[in-house]
Amino acid sequence: MKYLVVDGCFGSTGIKDKYNGGDLYPVDLGLGAEITAQIGSWVSGYENEHFNGFKDKNHIAELDSEEGEIAKEIKKQISRCIVGIFSCGTIGTGAA
Known part of the structure; x- marks a missing residue:
């Protein structure tokens, strides 16, 4: 089972490993x-918003909103995967 977090924080690839830490590349x-x-x-x-x-x-x-859509699509494409979200703009977490 993979536990992922969709995360648009500055310098991120957009996806993190929830328990092992670190960024994951979508292609990988x-x-x-x-x-x-x-x-x-x-x-x-999100990087633009960071600078603003x-x-x-x-x-x-x-x-x-787009983050939630991305998380749902990742769940469709990866079997045995739980995907959460983290909003850098509102500093909040949730599940897709």
């Missing part, structure tokens, strides 16, 4: 090209 997890590209774009959006001081609450809400 066997994720498809479309979701891998979506994760890259989403992480870039997380001031745009509407954009953060959009990123958090």
Whole structure:
């Protein structure tokens, strides 16, 4: 069983190993090209918010919503996987 966290914090790959720590690359997890590209774009959006001081609450809400969609897609693509989320913009956790 894999325990993953979708996490867009600055410098992240977008996915962390919940218990062993460290970033995981979507390609190394066997994720498809479309979701891998979506994760890259989403992480870039969060990095922009980091540099802007997380001031745009509407954009953060959009990123958090997309984060949930990403987590659900990862669960579809990886069998025997539990995926959580961590919002850097609101500093919160949850499950997909």
